[in-house]
Amino acid sequence: MTCLSLFVASFSYAQNVQTSTDDIPQDADDMPEGMLISEEQLMKDYTNATNLIPGKGEGRILSYDDSVLVSRLSRIPTTIEMPLNNVTREFIGTYSNKMANAVAVMLGSSNFYTPIFEEALERYGLPLELKYLPIIESALRPTATSKAGAAGLWQFMITTGKRYGLEVNTLVDERRDPVKSSDAAARYLRDLYEMFGDWSLAIAAYNCGEGNIQKAILRSGEKDSIDFWTVYERLPRETRGYVPAFIAATYIMNYYCEHGIVPHEAALPEATDTVVVKKELGFSQIASMCNVTLDGLRAINPQYRRDIVPINHVLRLPAVAMEAFIQKEDSIYSSSSSDMLTSNVRRAVTKDVGSTATSSKSSSSARYVTVRNGDTLSGIAKRNGTTVAKIKRLNGLKSDSIRPKQRLQVR
Numbered sequence: 001m002t003c004l005s006l007f008v009a010s011f012s013y014a015q016n017v018q019t020s021t022d023d024i025p026q027d028a029d030d031m032p033e034g035m036l037i038s039e040e041q042l043m044k045d046y047t048n049a050t051n052l053i054p055g056k057g058e059g060r061i062l063s064y065d066d067s068v069l070v071s072r073l074s075r076i077p078t079t080i081e082m083p084l085n086n087v088t089r090e091f092i093g094t095y096s097n098k099m100a101n102a103v104a105v106m107l108g109s110s111n112f113y114t115p116i117f118e119e120a121l122e123r124y125g126l127p128l129e130l131k132y133l134p135i136i137e138s139a140l141r142p143t144a145t146s147k148a149g150a151a152g153l154w155q156f157m158i159t160t161g162k163r164y165g166l167e168v169n170t171l172v173d174e175r176r177d178p179v180k181s182s183d184a185a186a187r188y189l190r191d192l193y194e195m196f197g198d199w200s201l202a203i204a205a206y207n208c209g210e211g212n213i214q215k216a217i218l219r220s221g222e223k224d225s226i227d228f229w230t231v232y233e234r235l236p237r238e239t240r241g242y243v244p245a246f247i248a249a250t251y252i253m254n255y256y257c258e259h260g261i262v263p264h265e266a267a268l269p270e271a272t273d274t275v276v277v278k279k280e281l282g283f284s285q286i287a288s289m290c291n292v293t294l295d296g297l298r299a300i301n302p303q304y305r306r307d308i309v310p311i312n313h314v315l316r317l318p319a320v321a322m323e324a325f326i327q328k329e330d331s332i333y334s335s336s337s338s339d340m341l342t343s344n345v346r347r348a349v350t351k352d353v354g355s356t357a358t359s360s361k362s363s364s365s366a367r368y369v370t371v372r373n374g375d376t377l378s379g380i381a382k383r384n385g386t387t388v389a390k391i392k393r394l395n396g397l398k399s400d401s402i403r404p405k406q407r408l409q410v411r
Contacts, residue, residue: 032136032137032207032238032241032242032245063093063096063097064258066084066089069084069089069092069251070084072251072254072255072258073247073251076129076250076251076254078127078128078129078250079127079199080127080129080130080199080200080203081199081200081227082247082250082251083229083247087240087241087244088244088247088248090244091241091244091245091247091248092247092248092251092252094248095248095249095251095252096252096259096261100259100260100261102139103252103253103256103261104256104261104262104263104264105139105264106135106139106140107253107256107261107263107264108263108264108265108266109140109266109268110140110253111266111268112266112268112269113134113140113153113178114131116178116179116182117130117131117134117182118131119182120179120182120183120185120186121182121186123183123186124186124187124190125190126186126189126190126193127199129250130186130189130203132246132249132250132253133154133185133203133206133246133249134153134154135249135253136242136245136246136249137153137154137155138152138153138154138155140153141153142176142177142178142302143176143302150175151173151175151176152173152175152176152177152181152302153176153178153181153182154175154181154182154184154185156175156181156184156185158175160188161174161175161181161184164184164187164188165180165184166180166181166184170305170306171304171305171306171308171310172303172304172305172310172313173303173305174303175303176302176303176305177302177303178302180303188206189202189203189206192205192206192210195210196210196213198226198227198228200227200228200229200243201213201217201226201227201228201231203228203242203243203246204228204235204239204242204243207238207239207242208235208236208238208239208242212235212236212239213231213235215234216231216234216235217231219231219234220234228243268299268300269296269300269318269319269320271318271319272300272316272317272318272319273316273317273318273319273322274314274315274316274317275314275315275317275322275325276312276313276314276315277309277310277311277312277313277314277315278311278312278333279311279333280308280309280310280311281308281309281315281332281333282307282308282309283297283298283301283304283307283308283309284307285332285335286309286315286317286325286332289324289325289328289331289332289335290317290321290324290325290328291321291324292317292318292321294307296318297317300316300317300318301315301316366409366411367384367409367410367411368407368408368409368410369384369407369408369410370405370406370407370408371402371403371404371405371406371407371408372404373404375402375404376400376402377391377392377397377400377402380408380410381410384410384411386410386411388400390410390411391408391409391410394408394409394410394411395408395409
């Protein structure tokens, strides 16, 4: 049954209303950061702006009777408790009305990310409904960064990310890698569940840390049947909204049709493939030789912060582009554009951390030449008052071999 037919069939349960996409809940401090985002903000994200086509809804349903909501929550096949109360009802209303257009955007993105989440959760035997946590964490934006510095779809802090094996440096931030961060998140959630023995507490601990949950349990004075609602009043304010937001996200991702929400159509590649690069590569040379756009590469390789894939790292490509990569592999690796890109990035990094006036002057005085037919390194060195050894060092050359139209730094 289509969203439209479900919408018509459900009309008798509720009012048909038009909603604003710009409303943000008044008690914003209680809301996870992933819920404080409008459709307009989501569409500014280059991943969504490049790869999503807006759907057309037929109107929105504001609310349903509690009996309908309870029935729907009970039909979600999960071992995680999904109660309806005043708090969860309010969050369901937020997603189905004030955030309905943002939900449409996230539904479009979920077609690409959900299989990645499910594979990681299944690997460790966890409830598959945990795949909805990135909805409230990052609104499914792999490049999202919180005010506190958490990053990626699963919003890892650097310390927690490194504890679970995620690489973070100038060129790479694996917190933004959908595959690796999902595996790390699954292992973290597994550990939290083993610690607390209750999924609502494990989910809350994912938000505020296991230490805060342990303190809340001690302050509650309870010893038996402890869950999220038992310690609710003793939790940090945002965490009080976190589990209800998760329940609401699970609900809306299963019952969006009944609320007249039409997903945006995702244009992210249906199939991708990966290759471990044998040499540092720049996105520009990959894009030009494999007939993909820079934005397209960034969308499926968000972990590379400066458009560079370091040696022995994984590059993800649309399946249709992988054949071109394999056929042109030697040409891609022999291209000097990666070396030039790396050089530019490293100069930029030096400037970012406070380069000296001397280093700035040295960078600005760099000189380049383009190799002509018949040129040799010794001839170029002689014309420019330098040495072959220096040219080779500046350009990372291991031999005297050069080619026409190659750009070389000579000083």
